Structure formats: structure tokens, C-alpha cells
Amino acid sequence: MKPTPTRRRSPRHAEIGRGRAPTPGLLDFVTRLLSREDPTLRRIRERIPAEGLPPISIGPDEGRLLDFLVKACGAGRALEIGTLAGYSGSWIARALPPGGRLHTLEIDPRCAQVARRNFQLAGVEGKVVVHLGPALETLAALAAEAPFDFCFIDADKPNYPHYLAWAARLLRPGGIVAGDNAYLFGKLHLKASKAGDAGPAIEAMREFLSGLTTPETFSSCAMIPTGEGLAVAVRR
Ligand code: SAH
Ligand code: DHB
Ligand code: MG
Numbered sequence: 001m002k003p004t005p006t007r008r009r010s011p012r013h014a015e016i017g018r019g020r021a022p023t024p025g026l027l028d029f030v031t032r033l034l035s036r037e038d039p040t041l042r043r044i045r046e047r048i049p050a051e052g053l054p055p056i057s058i059g060p061d062e063g064r065l066l067d068f069l070v071k072a073c074g075a076g077r078a079l080e081i082g083t084l085a086g087y088s089g090s091w092i093a094r095a096l097p098p099g100g101r102l103h104t105l106e107i108d109p110r111c112a113q114v115a116r117r118n119f120q121l122a123g124v125e126g127k128v129v130v131h132l133g134p135a136l137e138t139l140a141a142l143a144a145e146a147p148f149d150f151c152f153i154d155a156d157k158p159n160y161p162h163y164l165a166w167a168a169r170l171l172r173p174g175g176i177v178a179g180d181n182a183y184l185f186g187k188l189h190l191k192a193s194k195a196g197d198a199g200p201a202i203e204a205m206r207e208f209l210s211g212l213t214t215p216e217t218f219s220s221c222a223m224i225p226t227g228e229g230l231a232v233a234v235r236r
Pocket of ligand 1: 056057058081082083084085086087088089105106107108111133134135136154155156
């Protein structure tokens with residue numbers, strides 16, 4: 001008997017142990033349940049376009065994840081690369097204990113100005129230092145503030161491998177690094193020639209992820225499957 005012809009297709013979620021993919025309705029339900037923003041954080045996020053800045057901050061689900069990660073590693077000293085309007089920074093700073101400190105790095109003076117005001121609105125101005133300038137220059141100067149317990153990388157994607165090298169240098173053993181946009185806007189797996197604007201950053205993001213999986217430097221690494229991909233690792 002001839003075998004029934006089957007259409008070749010990629011393995012379904014369940015076949016490779018992923019369970020089923022959540023539907024948008026389910027994700028909305030869980031966001032309302034678990035990722036509530038207080039009205040101040042929501043206002044800060046929603047007003048980003050009105051401030052003339054691009055609407056590229058993380059969302060409330062990622063904010064909740066940052067809160068979780070900071071507390072899970074007992075962080076008191078945190079570093080953020082890419083401030084924008086201070087939305088993610090407000091989540092991180094609020095998760096720090098009294099006396100905790102977030103150093104956040106931003107190249108754009110307008111962003112830094114908006115962020116400083118938003119940190120006041122969020123009630124964390126006493127915990128946050130905004131550093132204006134190219135992050136690679138600031139990081140060299142910030143080595144004096146090391147060790148850090150937590151580092152969030154969310155600035156220019158081509159520099160992610162350099163930011164990761166700094167994170168590895170500045171984190172204490174057991175410290176956590178998290179990188180946003182690790183799916184590179186859904187283009188991570190494509191040929192650079194097919195990835196449009198993201199093309200030039202593909203090699204960099206792959207190098208970043210391969211750095212996270214280096215066992216001598218990071219004892220554990222995982223992709224948290226947010227819409228953008230949040231790659232996380234623990235410093236060995
Ligand atoms: N973490 C923010 C979003 C950051 S968007 C949030 O989720 O709320 C990326 C930011 O990185 C932008 O504000 C951009 O100006 C900044 N940036 C880009 N290149 C940079 C560089 N070389 N040094 C420091 N900041 C940079
Ligand atoms: C962009 C940057 C981000 O960090 C992000 O989360 C989304 C978009 C961007 O540069 O377009
Ligand atoms: Mg981002």
C-alpha cells in the first residue's frame with residue numbers, strides 16, 4: 001500500500017516540547033492579570049510619543065519581568081544601556097531596595113532630559129543616575145562603580161557584543177544580564193540580504209547570543225519568549 005502523502009512542514013510546537021503557542025486573546029488576559037502597571041508608569045509609557053520620542057520602550061510584560069529578575073538576584077546595583085524616556089529604568093529602579101542604585105546610559109540629550117523628569121514622576125530620582133553620552137565611553141568610566149548585580153542591554157543593536165563584553169566584566173558572579181530585542185525584530189534567523197534595515201545587526205545579535213551561551217562566562221542562558229525576545233544569562 002502506498003503511504004498517505006503528507007505535506008512536509010516544520011515540527012509543531014508540541015512535537016519539540018514547546019506546548020501550544022499562546023493566542024493573542026490569552027496573552028491579553030494574562031497581561032491584565034499579572035502585568036498591571038501603576039498609573040504613573042502607564043502615563044510615562046503612553047506619553048513617550050507626545051514627548052517627541054519613538055514608541056520603542058519595553059511594554060508592561062517586560063517591565064514585570066525586569067522587576068522579577070532584579071528581585072530574584074537580589075540586585076542592589078543595576079546598569080541599563082539605553083534609557084529612552086526612563087520607562088524600563090523606572091521598573092528596574094522601583095525593584096531595587098532602598099539605597100539601591102541604577103546607572104542608566106543614554107546618548108540622546110532629549111531622551112536624557114525626558115527620562116530625568118520621568119524618574120522624578122516615578123519617585124525613583126534618588127536611586128537613578130542618568131549618564132549622557134555614547135555608552136561605550138560611559139562604560140569605561142563606570143568600571144569604577146563595579147561590581148553590578150544586574151545589567152539590562154537595550155541600546156543600538158550593532159554594539160550588543162561590545163555591551164555584553166562590558167556586562168561580563170562589570171557583573172558579579174551570580175549577576176544577571178538581560179538583552180531586549182534578541183529576536184532582532186523577527187529577523188534574527190534570516191539572511192542579512194532579506195532582513196532589510198535589520199540586516200547589518202544580524203551578525204552582531206548572533207554574536208551577542210553566542211556570547212551568552214559561553215559556559216566559561218555565563219553559567220546559564222535562556223530566551224524569554226516575549227514578542228521581542230528577552231535573552232537572559234547568569235554570570236559565572
Ligand atoms: N530601555 C528603554 C528603551 C531604549 S530604546 C525602555 O524600554 O524604556 C534605545 C535607546 O538607546 C534610545 O534612547 C537611544 O537613543 C539609545 N542609544 C542608541 N545608541 C546609543 C549609544 N551608543 N549609547 C547610549 N545610548 C544609545
Ligand atoms: C527599536 C529599539 C528597541 O530597543 C526596541 O525595543 C524596539 C525598536 C528600534 O531601534 O527601532
Ligand atoms: Mg528594546
